[in-house]
Amino acid sequence: MSTVSEPVSLSAPRGADAGLTPKQLADKYGLAVSGARPGLIAYTKQLWARRHFIWAFATARLVAQYTDAKLGQLWQVVTPLLNCAVFYLVFGVILSSKEGFPAHTYIAWLCIGVFVFQFTQNAVQSGTRAISDNLGLIRALHFPRASLPIAFTVIQLQQLLISMVVLVVTVLASGITPGRTWLLIIPALLLQTLFNTGVSLVLARIGAKTSDISQLIPFVMRAWMFLSGVMFSIQDKVSHWPHYIQTLMSLNPATIYMDLLRHAFAPVIYNPHQPVHQSLPPHQWAYGLAWGVGMFVVGYVFFWKAEEEYGRG
């Protein structure tokens, strides 16, 4: 600066602060590095303060999702029902998977599986796009970014609760009477929601950096669906396989949550006094709890680690 007509620099600190370097000045007045990631507890507090945002965002998105379709929100229920119909035809009738089940229960078993798996599938898919599809919002306003994947999981949960009505009708129509086990639906769904949130947080971070992942996800989800036994009992098919493969299969979270919900809805399928029945491994609740809590914690910390990077570049 070699100007003659500039008596005082507007930038330099004055008075008591004169002569401080920029860094010293910033430290003295407690200025923080811009865009730095807050600590885990501070972050959680900020996120809790945004709970109304998460809920309102989820509700608004859910309503807007089907505004272009003539049948509107009816599609939320019709799509999984159509899936159920195709699966019933192919796996139940043509491949006769329904033989390992007590009379008339296969269709209920199938529908519960389809709806429950779809809950996780949607959470995975929307989680992958949670950050990359909302860059405008992220760059315009400041809020804890974890709000977005969590809001998308809330959307999936709201959708599931709507389709639950159809599910209950299907279950009742196939001759299953409601019992005390129906109370178990609530904790089972809670655990699955925790698990889905965790997965969604992990994929949101990966999807924000690597857009290639969205090409891979449909394939992974299809493979996962066939390996989880949505339309046939996977336990029956692998019962002659080596023990470690069976153990590995029994750790599959999708199978665990489907088992828990199928048992809660229709305990008759798992009743050992029936001539043909399915078996519910005794550790299923413990595994479900571990997957739910574990995945949520891992996903939350993993997502938070990159908080300052979302929307950059």
Added chain:
Amino acid sequence: MADTDLSKNDILRAPDVAREPTVVVDDVHIVYRVHGAGSGKGSATSALSRIISRKRSAGVREVHAVKGISFTAYKGEAVGLIGSNGSGKSTMLAAIAGLLPTEKGGIYTNGQPSLLGVNAALMNELTGERNVILGCLAMGMTPAQVRARYQEIVDFSGINDKGDFISLPMRTYSSGMGARLRFSIAAAKTHDVLLIDEALATGDQAFQQRSKRRIEELRKSAGTVFLVSHDNNSIREVCERTIWIEAGELIMDGPTEEVVRRYERGERP
């Protein structure tokens, strides 16, 4: 400066009073890495050969957008940033907002700065009404506060001046309407540091006047406002201090009148 009558500007410029800094920019360098800038590197065969040969993608180019800029802004200041297109003004703002990592140097701010840009889309498929509510909730307001401020925000934006547009999806808005609504939402909260990137240019005359008043209010409530604009009259009206950036380097930092005059004449100090 020998006047006995001390106006606000003179107090700010008084050489012996310590002022509270809100933004400290300390020798900042910013480098963009652009992927796929090379020619014809996007084909499947070249991607495959890159993976096999484990070479770093040849298509990455580095753009040194900001080269060692330092300045300090204080409470109650409105600072204009001027310079030709591509000089690094918007990059500087994005970095202050914490949206761009710095290659070297540090940016320290008081609280979380908010960046208001022309391109910052909100949720296009939702109605204006929903955008107002969600935007306010995202900024951390409670539902009660949002209800209390809602009408004020809509009136400020002027969206409903020509009929009930607030209940239409935002994708149906003209670019000016969208920008007005976004500015109104962001300005509803008192920010410690507000960064405005050309956002005023899109509104009509009446809206620009309202915005300038609002910026003045934010400044008086001890905030700091940065304004990037190619409209030198806006800069003159709003800012008392201006920073001139050219090719990523700080050319001049001083009182608006002087800096803008020299910028318009193209005389570098």
